[in-house]
Amino acid sequence: MKARKKVLCIGALLTVGACFLASAQVPPTRALAGHLPTAVPGLSPLGRLDASRRLELSISLPLHDQETLTNLLKSLYDPASPLYHHYLQPEEFDARFGPTEADYQAVMQWAVESGFVVTTRHPNRMLLGVSASVAYG
Numbered sequence: 001m002k003a004r005k006k007v008l009c010i011g012a013l014l015t016v017g018a019c020f021l022a023s024a025q026v027p028p029t030r031a032l033a034g035h036l037p038t039a040v041p042g043l044s045p046l047g048r049l050d051a052s053r054r055l056e057l058s059i060s061l062p063l064h065d066q067e068t069l070t071n072l073l074k075s076l077y078d079p080a081s082p083l084y085h086h087y088l089q090p091e092e093f094d095a096r097f098g099p100t101e102a103d104y105q106a107v108m109q110w111a112v113e114s115g116f117v118v119t120t121r122h123p124n125r126m127l128l129g130v131s132a133s134v135a136y137g
Contacts, residue, residue, distance in 0.1 A: 051135035056119070059107060059128045061099035069097050090124070099125045 063069060075083040088096070104125040108118055111130045120129025 049134045051133065053134045054131050055134055056129070056131050057116075058120075059111065059130060061103055061107060061126055061128070063097045063126075064099065065097055094124045101125065104128065 072083070072088075075081040076085065076087060078084060104121075107128055108121075111118060111128065114132075116130035116132045118128065119131045120127070122128070
């Protein structure tokens with residue numbers, strides 16, 4: 001129940017933030033489908049946030065080559081496989097399945113062009129921390 005409540009609170013904050021962004025004079029935006037919990041579109045804003053507040057987000061980049069990763073995981077746990085319990089080092093995993101540096105740079109560029117400030121970079125390029133004023137525009 002706590003996790004659901006947290007998701008709803010985050011969703012509500014995103015909805016409130018979206019309302020502020022929509023009411024400001026900003027360039028046209030593109031909606032990202034599938035990124036809000038199903039309960040969020042039915043929520044009503046509670047009011048305006050103080051313009052000094054910041055929206056902090058973590059953007060997750062997808063792994064590459066899901067089919068190969070799935071097969072590797074099956075092999076790692078199959079006693080008949082020659083790869084049984086031969087785990088990859090984090091660097092090997094990142095190189096084989098993680099987002100590329102080009103992917104990471106493209107997401108950073110999009111974030112900066114969209115008014116965000118990059119706050120945290122992760123060595124494995126799977127997460128990117130960004131921040132923006134709720135009064136963006």
